[in-house]
Amino acid sequence: MGRTLSEKVWDRHVVHQAAGEPDLLYIDLHLVHEVTSPQAFDGLRASGRAVRRPDLTVATEDHNVPTDDIAWPIADPISRQQVEALRANCEEFGITLFPMGHPGQGIVHVIGPEMGLTQPGMTIVCGDSHTSTHGAFGALAFGIGTSEVEHVLATQTLPQQQPGTMSVTVEGALPAACTAKDVILAIIGRIGTGGGIGSVIEYRGPVIESLTMEGRMTVCNMSIEAGARAGLIAPDDTTFGYLQERPCAPTGAAWEAALDDWRSLCTDDDAAFDQEVVIDGSELAPHVSWGTNPAQVAPIDGAVPHPDSFAEASGRDAAARALDYMDLAPGTLFKEIPVDTVFIGSCTNSRIEDLRAAASVVEERRAHPGVRTYVVPGSAAVKAQAEAEGLHQVFKAAGFDWRAPGCSMCLAMNPDKLSAGERCASTSNRNFEGRQGKGGRTHLVSPAVAAATAVAGVFATPGDLA
């Protein structure tokens, strides 16, 4: 009986296995940021332990960093303290850190791939749920808590129960107006926030294969929004083409050896998944979220749903509560809902391709008067690339605010926040209550829809613009 890709990657990382115990998995790469690590380093100190493999550990400053003034020190004393703690910990334990202002700095899930640190067949962890992003390369990558961060720092391993397997196959071909973001929003809408719980989702099929690496990262990024432990996609020539010549990718004979190995990383034809979902990609449309969890989504051409349209009582209650929080009346057309703010950024959609897509929509146009617009590149490298291509000029000419890299308004730990009642079209991944600022109302969309919405002042696709 064949094995799935996630099982193959799992099997090759088992250090110790015994009945009645979780498998002890080796971790190839551990990504660290300032929010979920200080208590882990304290734990190491308290027990007199060292970091086993500082050479397989890399840290960045992303969640707390301001995106307007990146001169040290950070004005907010509490944010500063957290970043200072990371700097001191990395210094003490010998870990490579990319601090604010460094050309390697950026959102933790953006810098790993762009440096070529994220490679097929690896195990990657980070004290951050969106670690699933790295699954786009055929790596088994999952978010962990702070106790587990400490565990990996001390041992470079993690005891884990083997997750279940699930496939989501997207057949057909995407309509031109659809992007990777619409694919994943539609998938979450279909399987629900708990649909992937306990499982690794493998995304497959012609639509997934046709996506660029940026698009695949967008899809895998939001696996956690469907509850999944991780998401992954089998590596192929698109993957290898992206990796070749990245700073940390192998070269010469080592590249050939790596390629040989990577080509074996796919699900066997006779492997069975615990759960299988098939979606017809040709029927997808640009999506927008209307509620306060990422499964509460709908095609942007439609209207805000009525709570009574949900079959289950818990779905009705959740929808009613969400519409109350979002201040939306059932039946309202999305394309008539005005927005106050547009945020283009986050580890879901802040890579160069996302910025290109947004820039191509706003070129020769202006942001709608009164709409606040943030464009926050995912990393210093993305920012430099965008500026080399002149994208920053396109955004600035259209009245957009071009900012420095970081998590920014994705979770509002820095000064970039929504105020109470503000409505935002956001390319991020979570529309939870208060996620982008207390009382803020988040609608998840693709970069193209975010850009068009900024121009129109109401939810819009590029095709709606005159």
Add this chain to the structure above:
Amino acid sequence: MKPVRVITGTALPLDRSDVDTDQIIPSDWLKRVERTGFGQGLFSEWREDPGFVLNDPRFAGARILVAGPNFGTGSSREHAVWAIQQYGFEAVISARFGDIFRNNAAKNGLVPVPVDGDAARSLLDAVAGAPSVEITVDVEQLIVSAPGAGVSTGFSLDSSVQHRLLEGLDDIGLTLAHTEAIGAFESARPAWMPSLA
């Protein structure tokens, strides 16, 4: 970690589904570098509503949190577990948990109690109707019961998680017993794999 065997106490009914960790502990609280002081932050935004169940004095002193399905989804923040514990809860009952939350909870000795949807519903209703109803979570027998409400049901816990909870074991210490195997694994890794060295 302290061993956990049986927890008996009153409960707080949080009758909402999809309670994500951003709600359990909003991001403002994540700037702390300590592991303590999170109890005040538990549901801090929802608590501003005087009608929120955590503000209801009838449920003061509850040791068990009973919630709707999909509890603890979203962000990996372990701070959510610390906040629930530091507020005074020792177990959370729900029909389904976010995976990372469930892991984090068990590592800290907060017992995640997954029960079937009907049992969760009965417990929520029982506690909401009679706040003095006591619930017992027995980690040894894997049974959750509320005799006053006529509810008794089993729940599942991975056997190694159960063992660690009952014995109060430290995961890192257990893993370090395999240091030799880790070293052997490392020496067999392909040389082309990436490193920061």
